[in-house]
Amino acid sequence: MELKEKLLSSFMVFENKVDIDTYVHDVRTDAIKTFEEKGFPSKKEEAWKYTSLNKILKEDYSVFPKQENAIEYRDVKKYFIYDIDSYKIVFIDGKYSSHLSQTTHDGMDVCLMSAALSKPKYRLVIEHYFNKAATKDSLPALNTAFSSEGAYIHIPKNKLVEKPIQIIHFSTGNESATMLQPRNLIVVEENSHVQIIERHQSLTDNSVLTNSVTEIFAKKRAIVDYYKIQNDNSNASLIDNTFLKQKQESVCSVHTFAFGGKLTRNNLNFYQEGQRIDSILKGVTILGNKQHVDHNTLVHHIEPNCESHQDYKGIFGENSTGVFNGKIIVEKEAQKTNAFQSNNNILISDKATINTKPQLEIFADDVKCSHGCTIGQLDESAMFYMRSRGIPEKEAKALLMYAFSNDVMSSVKIPELKQRITKIIANKLGVNLGFDL
Amino acid sequence: MLKINNLHASVEDKSILKGINLEVKPGEVHAIMGPNGSGKSTLASVVAGKEDYEVTKGNIEFNGEDIDELAAEERAHKGVFLSFQYPIEIPGVSVTNFIKTAINESRKAQGLEDMPAKDMLKLIREKADLLEIDRKFLSRSLNEGFSGGEKKRNEIFQMAMLEPKLAILDETDSGLDIDALRIVANGVNKLKSKDNAVVVITHYQRLLDHIVPDFVHVLYNGKIVKSGTKELAHELEEKGYDWIKEEVNA
Numbered sequence: 166m167e168l169k170e171k172l173l174s175s176f177m178v179f180e181n182k183v184d185i186d187t188y189v190h191d192v193r194t195d196a197i198k199t200f201e202e203k204g205f206p207s208k209k210e211e212a213w214k215y216t217s218l219n220k221i222l223k224e225d226y227s228v229f230p231k232q233e234n235a236i237e238y239r240d241v242k243k244y245f246i247y248d249i250d251s252y253k254i255v256f257i258d259g260k261y262s263s264h265l266s267q268t269t270h271d272g273m274d275v276c277l278m279s280a281a282l283s284k285p286k287y288r289l290v291i292e293h294y295f296n297k298a299a300t301k302d303s304l305p306a307l308n309t310a311f312s313s314e315g316a317y318i319h320i321p322k323n324k325l326v327e328k329p330i331q332i333i334h335f336s337t338g339n340e341s342a343t344m345l346q347p348r349n350l351i352v353v354e355e356n357s358h359v360q361i362i363e364r365h366q367s368l369t370d371n372s373v374l375t376n377s378v379t380e381i382f383a384k385k386r387a388i389v390d391y392y393k394i395q396n397d398n399s400n401a402s403l404i405d406n407t408f409l410k411q412k413q414e415s416v417c418s419v420h421t422f423a424f425g426g427k428l429t430r431n432n433l434n435f436y437q438e439g440q441r442i443d444s445i446l447k448g449v450t451i452l453g454n455k456q457h458v459d460h461n462t463l464v465h466h467i468e469p470n471c472e473s474h475q476d477y478k479g480i481f482g483e484n485s486t487g488v489f490n491g492k493i494i495v496e497k498e499a500q501k502t503n504a505f506q507s508n509n510n511i512l513i514s515d516k517a518t519i520n521t522k523p524q525l526e527i528f529a530d531d532v533k534c535s536h537g538c539t540i541g542q543l544d545e546s547a548m549f550y551m552r553s554r555g556i557p558e559k560e561a562k563a564l565l566m567y568a569f570s571n572d573v574m575s576s577v578k579i580p581e582l583k584q585r586i587t588k589i590i591a592n593k594l595g596v597n598l599g600f601d602l
Numbered sequence: 603m604l605k606i607n608n609l610h611a612s613v614e615d616k617s618i619l620k621g622i623n624l625e626v627k628p629g630e631v632h633a634i635m636g637p638n639g640s641g642k643s644t645l646a647s648v649v650a651g652k653e654d655y656e657v658t659k660g661n662i663e664f665n666g667e668d669i670d671e672l673a674a675e676e677r678a679h680k681g682v683f684l685s686f687q688y689p690i691e692i693p694g695v696s697v698t699n700f701i702k703t704a705i706n707e708s709r710k711a712q713g714l715e716d717m718p719a720k721d722m723l724k725l726i727r728e729k730a731d732l733l734e735i736d737r738k739f740l741s742r743s744l745n746e747g748f749s750g751g752e753k754k755r756n757e758i759f760q761m762a763m764l765e766p767k768l769a770i771l772d773e774t775d776s777g778l779d780i781d782a783l784r785i786v787a788n789g790v791n792k793l794k795s796k797d798n799a800v801v802v803i804t805h806y807q808r809l810l811d812h813i814v815p816d817f818v819h820v821l822y823n824g825k826i827v828k829s830g831t832k833e834l835a836h837e838l839e840e841k842g843y844d845w846i847k848e849e850v851n852a
């Protein structure tokens with residue numbers, strides 16, 4: 166059976182397990198219809214021109230895990246930023262793991278989507294926010310149809326959340342191929358500040374396809390820093406659909422560290438619904454060995470006096486492929502917009518390819534927009550300079566690549582996270598430089 | 603220490619060095635002078651192991667060993683140091699991190715452990731003080747936005763950290779004001795010993811007033827056309843290179 170058919174028939178099974186007499190289920194029912202009409206995106210669509218899902222859709226995914234699986238903390242500790250105190254929302258094959266998690270209801274909600282969807286006290290929030298930022302594209306719609314579990318975070322007004330929140334999705338590989346569809350909802354009320362780290366990690370080489378949706382609502386003057394660590398196994402694919410709606414004077418940043426996996430597609434969408442908003446999108450991509458990463462960003466400037474900053478760096482080795490497609494829309498009302506976008510790439514193999522395309526749709530006249538992309542090789546004169554000082558070729562290359570990604574690294578606000586990412590990069594490059602940039 | 607025998611080198615089939623012979627012994631200071639484009643920087647780069655240049659004839663020995671086949675970093679580990687005429691900017695890597703990496707990689711090559719962080723810090727401070735380098739400077743990106751003089755001073759700082767056996771200083775004096783020149787020359791002299799050697803590439807006498815050479819060579823059109831003692835440098839300062847060119851062309 167084709168995956169699409171399988172999912173459509175699974176929906177009926179799914180309906181038997183959930184409360185169908187709810188607002189959310191009406192949304193799900195609409196969403197499955199949307200998915201049924203649209204199907205999976207194909208390369209014929211402009212937005213999917215360079216990314217084909219064909220191969221990964223051919224696997225025979227198990228859509229609901231057959232059993233609950235447990236894992237020991239000591240076996241997966243390394244995937245946490247464990248040297249800091251943090252809240253943790255952890256899932257194993259899509260099911261919540263209370264054993265590995267540390268949630269709270271003390272003055273804020275850092276808990277589960279399943280609870281938020283079923284308990285009456287969350288009903289108003291859910292009706293107000295659920296699926297209000299996600300688009301009706303086929304993949305977000307598919308996720309919406311099956312939405313049942315994920316992280317639910319609600320930070321009330323005037324709260325500085327001191328500990329970062331880690332959201333981690335493990336897949337055990339107990340089945341030969343697994344499809345996961347986590348659904349996260351994050352609401353940050355006025356003047357509050359939260360830091361979130363998200364990671365998807367498969368524990369075996371069995372195939373995993375994750376189609377994730379995260380909706381983030383940042384109210385007036387809220388600050389949200391979101392970090393995505395994408396460093397999964399070579400048979401794990403991720404379609405990440407993230408939507409941020411920002412109100413006036415809020416500052417939201419999303420850093421995406423794309424180092425691993427088979428195919429990764431990041432649909433990252435920012436909507437500015439107020440004045441003096443700042444949106445920050447940063448990424449470091451380091452790929453090798455047949456890996457594919459596609460960053461598809463949208464910043465929608467709707468109101469005046471806002472800013473957006475996009476800075477994506479990519480290093481592509483072996484026969485990896487990269488795509489950057491950055492769309493900026495500046496509406497007619499959005500005067501005095503400052504929108505910056507840069508995408509710089511280094512190809513370290515002549516078999517690697519990168520497609521980079523800015524898309525600007527500007528309807529206001531008094532705006533500052535700049536975009537630039539570069540594709541280059543490692544600087545040979547810098548290589549000789551470093552080697553002449555005793556730094557071997559491999560380490561010199563690594564140092565140059567670190568340096569190249571440093572603009573992005575320098576805005577990571579959690580030191581332990583920065584250290585960890587530096588280590589992942591070093592690992593990826595097979596060197597040990599003994600310091601953090 | 604360094605013995606260059608009938609060295610020919612070319613880049614993209616263009617012959618640049620056309621038979622260089624030069625011997626530098628421990629404890630000696632040699633100056634290489636000569637008009638622009640004569641091949642001085644090329645000679646320095648070939649000795650340091652730049653792969654763009656192809657050695658077509660002759661060879662380079664360092665402490666009795668033929669080093670032609672060695673990579674630049676291997677030469678560095680043996681004690682060869684080149685102070686660049688145009689130091690390269692490396693945004694995103696601080697002076698401190700760069701020199702730490704260079705030192706520890708050299709130690710690794712010698713089978714030593716990394717230098718303890720405390721010792722490293724102390725050494726960095728000591729050498730920065732020697733070259734009157736502001737501490738704040740050390741956390742800046744390597745050479746990025748440095749003035750000409752700052753770049754050169756930073757080169758000598760790295761030399762002081764690495765303590766090479768053979769230091770080749772390629773126009774380290776250009777871009778330096780008189781105070782900086784004194785500081786740099788003083789730094790070089792402090793590092794001088796009977797066991798190491800310095801090759802100074804320069805156009806001007808003024809650096810040689812501070813770092814006094816035992817021998818002076820004139821490189822012209824890919825060859826050493828004249829060698830002498832420090833008096834030769836004075837003569838060149840006074841008369842320029844035309845008389846040398848005439849002698850060669852005659």
Ligand SMILES: Nc1ncnc2c1ncn2[C@@H]1O[C@H](COP(=O)(O)OP(=O)(O)O)[C@@H](O)[C@H]1O
Nearest residue numbers: 613616618637638639640641642643644645654
């Ligand atoms: N990488 C290179 N490619 C092409 N020509 C070069 C290269 N390096 C040096 N040359 C040429 O070789 C000659 C000598 O240059 P150089 O060694 O820099 O001289 P100097 O340092 O004495 O001024 C010049 O004509 C220069 O243009």
Ligand SMILES: [Mg+2]
Nearest residue numbers: 642643644687
């Ligand atoms: Mg030169």
